[in-house]
Amino acid sequence: MIKTEYGKFDGDKWEKLCQICFHLNYKNEGYQEVKATPGDFGIEGFTKQGKVFQCYCPDEQYSTNELYIKHRDKITKDLKKLQRYEKQLKKYLGNVKIKIWYFVTPLYGKNKIIERN
Secondary structure, three states: OEEEOOEEEOHHHHHHHHHHHHHHHOHHHOOEEOOOOOOOOOOOEEOOOOEEEEEOOOOOOOOHHHHHHHHHHHHHHHHHHHHHOHHHHHHHHOOOOOOEEEEEOOOOOOHHHHOOO
8 A cells, every 4th residue: 555645555546536537527438347367468448530548547655766767677578468358458459459557556756657659
């Protein structure tokens, strides 16, 4: 569990909050949640316009460097899942093409994690 300026979060609590926000903010784009069980294939949900969301909440309060590494590794792992589970994801996405992938986290330690190449 981590403490932020908005309250205390663990992975489940963070995802529940994110799902509320996604449903409210993207209902006009047909937001669809993807349940974690039996497997979310690296996404929490998507819109019909091709926006895909992945939530991540650190397990504990990490140093700035440790948090950067946790974020980097999670992003790398989940982007690889999009390729690995392409066939399974098509069953959910249908004809929706992924245009943008959002990594949603309650905090980050280094601006380097949001740099664009």
